[in-house]
């Protein structure tokens with residue numbers, strides 16, 4: 001090559017790199033026809049997994065072979081994926097491999113707790129390890145792209161998908177988002193055990209009106225920026241490879257066609273340079289939203305900044321026509337195609353389309369003893385001890401124990417919602433777990449009640465298999481059997497709550513209490529006078545005012561995953577001292593919803609513990625929740641003292657170092673999650689009374705006393721003001737440190 005040509009080439013490559021263009025991708029784009037580019041924007045599912053909409057893609061094989069598909073999901077296993085990949089690579093002109101996606105939401109085959117449960121560990125190392133394990137297993141099965149993490153902030157427990165996220169708090173949510181992206185991607189997308197992550201659902205999907213799934217979202221920008229957007233942004237900052245849009249509208253425009261969201265915010269403001277995909281048929285659904293026909297909504301979405309169309313095929317079937325009619329430009333299609341190809345390039349598929357297809361790997365990497373041990377640990381760390389009347393827990397391993405309740409021996413309900421790659425048959429039931437861990441105990445089991453007695457309700461829940469099985473025996477017979485078993489025992493453990501599919505997608509409830517059949521069982525068990533432990537299983541916070549008042553112990557276990565029974569037994573029998581803390585606020589009743597800890601003061605704050613006319617309170621219930629954000633007990637007790645700040649006054653850009661002494665004053669070794677809340681007393685936008693701004697999980701042996709260090713960075717003092725600038729404003733701040741969001745140790749400082 002002549003020297004001048006080489007210099008020219010070098011210059012072109014450097015310019016491309018400067019614009020973050022990948023020369024190999026640009027060269028490929030040069031060769032592609034309009035048709036081939038549009039084909040890459042099509043993401044299909046041939047079925048086989050759980051379809052989450054009414055449409056399943058047709059003729060996928062022919063479409064792949066004719067270059068009409070850029071990626072597929074719902075196909076797994078090296079052999080099956082190889083077939084699909086060969087369709088693409090051996091038949092299409094340019095041999096472009098497929099992205100192979102999946103919903104690996106809480107573990108691939110080794111299912112770990114639902115994400116809401118996992119977030120209650122507040123343990124970012126563990127969460128990262130969980131995601132890393134999921135990536136290792138999924139990639140062993142041929143998957144290179146994961147539709148996770150789901151980081152939607154949710155403050156309305158009626159919404160069933162609250163189960164899939166990290167709860168209500170933007171600070172904690174951002175940390176979890178970052179940990180999961182790191183876990184899936186490990187900063188090396190082309191490694192054969194990492195996968196592209198996809199943060200979802202941009203944006204605000206967790207705030208539908210009245211908690212009804214897919215419902216309208218209406219939110220001002222200040223709230224959006226301060227309370228709902230931080231976790232998505234954290235995932236972007238952590239280098240997430242792709243973003244999925246949400247079903248809902250934002251300021252009247254559905255996310256998939258929202259230019260402000262996808263271009264102004266995501267691309268321009270946050271600098272996201274990766275792939276943006278729709279949710280399942282969310283482009284087509286814009287027709288029902290009222291934005292025009294398929295051609296119009298597809299053009300709108302492409303122009304807004306969407307690159308790939310999931311299942312709906314609006315891009316595939318209308319974009320060519322739209323180019324002809326000057327409704328979109330070929331350059332816009334090329335840009336979207338570039339993003340799809342770049343994702344493939346980054347995951348190493350161009351180098352080797354079969355890189356994730358080693359048939360030896362599933363046996364080696366999936367459901368290993370090591371993975372199951374991690375799932376067991378993750379589950380135990382996700383449980384939250386809500387109450388421990390008379391220290392009923394832990395139970396001695398030689399107890400005479402009655403194990404009752406419709407979830408005590410219900411394999412089908414252990415994995416939790418949205419575990420399409422997990423196998424419920426592999427789950428350890430509570431009955432099995434108890435026998436494994438406490439082989440010296442005398443355990444007698446009785447079902448005691450149906451999850452629900454309503455056959456119509458059961459039908460709605462049993463869509464993916466039997467979750468609620470209504471017993472042939474009458475409810476009275478079930479109850480009497482349980483009471484008889486209880487009476488011959490020294491302690492009763494009742495496993496009650498929600499079936500798996502009572503939370504999750506399209507599983508909103510307007511009454512989030514424990515179903516009546518089970519409530520009755522609980523009351524009657526307590527009336528026997530035996531010590532009662534409620535192991536409460538659910539995919540969301542529940543309203544439990546009556547149960548919370550009973551003289552019982554309550555261990556909230558969410559849906560714990562494949563090692564459910566073993567992990568619950570570890571905690572119930574004291575092999576692990578529970579340390580989880582709630583990441584959602586639990587309401588007293590439905591009327592308090594939406595409910596969350598970082599509320600504002602209002603102009604007429606309610607007085608404490610009493611009603612006052614013309615104040616912001618209710619006639620019939622206190623403003624406070626039943627159980628606060630950040631709350632969770634341990635078998636031991638922790639005392640806090642000596643809160644100190646290193647400065648009383650700081651300048652802009654300075655940090656504050658905080659120390660507090662924490663002492664384990666009880667009889668067990670244990671972990672405590674030390675929490676830091678901040679109050680900004682005066683600013684130009686009404687501040688929340690408290691905001692979480694730091695936490696640290698510490699292990700203390702019994703009797704041990706330790707100084708715990710925390711830090712407030714300059715960013716922790718900032719918020720988005722009325723012009724959406726991220727600023728801190730001079731004035732006084734109060735710092736609270738303690739065991740939950742009611743922390744009472746307090747110190748203040750002034751930002752000059």
Ligand code: BGC
Pocket residue numbers: 052053103147200279280505
């Ligand atoms: C869900 C997404 C999921 C997609 C593909 C949709 O219904 O909202 O979270 O990734 O289906 O399965």
